[in-house]
Amino acid sequence: MTVEYIRYRITSDAAAFEAAYARAAVFLARAPQCVDYELSRCADEPGVYILRITWTSADDHLKGFRGGPEFPGFLAEIRPYIEDIDEMRHYEPTAVAGAGGAVPTLYDWAGGTPAFEKLTERFYQRVTGDDLIGPLFAGMDPAHPRHVAMWLAEVFGGPERYTAERGGYPHMLAHHLGKAITEPQRRRWVSLLLDAADEAGLPDDPEFRAAFLGYIEWGTRLALANSQPGANPPRTAPVPHWGWGVAPPYRG
Ligand code: HEM
Numbered sequence: 001m002t003v004e005y006i007r008y009r010i011t012s013d014a015a016a017f018e019a020a021y022a023r024a025a026v027f028l029a030r031a032p033q034c035v036d037y038e039l040s041r042c043a044d045e046p047g048v049y050i051l052r053i054t055w056t057s058a059d060d061h062l063k064g065f066r067g068g069p070e071f072p073g074f075l076a077e078i079r080p081y082i083e084d085i086d087e088m089r090h091y092e093p094t095a096v097a098g099a100g101g102a103v104p105t106l107y108d109w110a111g112g113t114p115a116f117e118k119l120t121e122r123f124y125q126r127v128t129g130d131d132l133i134g135p136l137f138a139g140m141d142p143a144h145p146r147h148v149a150m151w152l153a154e155v156f157g158g159p160e161r162y163t164a165e166r167g168g169y170p171h172m173l174a175h176h177l178g179k180a181i182t183e184p185q186r187r188r189w190v191s192l193l194l195d196a197a198d199e200a201g202l203p204d205d206p207e208f209r210a211a212f213l214g215y216i217e218w219g220t221r222l223a224l225a226n227s228q229p230g231a232n233p234p235r236t237a238p239v240p241h242w243g244w245g246v247a248p249p250y251r252g
Contacts, residue, residue: 002058006051007087014047024077027070033060058090103248105157116153120145123196132188154239169237179227186224207247215242
């Protein structure tokens with residue numbers, strides 16, 4: 001991934017420039033090398049604009065896009081403004097990136113560690129009495145519900161305790177390898193967890209539940225796949241981090 005920044009100092013009609021870019025953007029939107037793009041207008045100095053385009057790679061931009069079918073149409077729209085370019089360069093992302101505090105984590109929104117501990121306590125009460133998946137958990141460590149709460153807390157943006165205290169992803173994976181989980185068992189696991197979420201009083205707003213269930217669907221499908229005989233999933237990986245996705249919390 002590479003990010004291209006193009007800084008313009010428009011000396012002519014700025015509205016015409018924006019309209020030209022709206023037409024040029026049609027070609028960016030169709031280009032398979034373009035991840036996303038955004039044109040920002042400077043709030044402090046009229047006529048100054050920055051265009052940010054994320055490309056799949058610098059090579060994809062320079063060879064794929066510029067040599068591809070979308071480039072001529074794009075160039076035709078923006079050609080009149082080439083003289084107004086102050087800077088046009090590629091930038092590589094660094095490790096310094098993240099969300100600010102404006103949007104709470106799913107962990108905080110849910111109610112933090114006590115909420116996840118209540119969830120897993122109620123969940124495993126249901127699990128151990130269940131005809132279909134109860135037998136899988138027959139020899140379960142009594143601390144298991146707390147460990148899974150730790151995992152979920154970390155996934156949803158809480159403290160990284162499962163990584164620090166329980167061995168992180170490799171340890172979680174080891175518990176699923178060879179278990180040969182079936183689809184009906186996976187589906188029951190999901191149903192019981194959702195029942196437990198209601199019982200434990202996890203937030204029931206559409207945005208939270210959509211994000212929560214998104215992770216649970218993803219995670220259980222991976223658990224099923226990784227548990228099959230002969231499966232060979234990556235043995236090391238970070239604990240995944242799950243966010244709000246397309247719908248941030250609604251706050252009225
Ligand atoms: C999002 C999905 C899932 C997550 C986040 C998850 C999480 C975990 C974690 C963190 C552990 C290890 C706990 C520890 O450190 O002691 C574990 C163990 C285990 N998981 Fe899952 N799991 C998921 C799906 C499933 C499914 C679908 C099944 C089966 C239907 C399953 C069956 C088990 C079993 C049998 C163990 C070992 C329990 C024991 O005997 O201690 N898991 N899981």
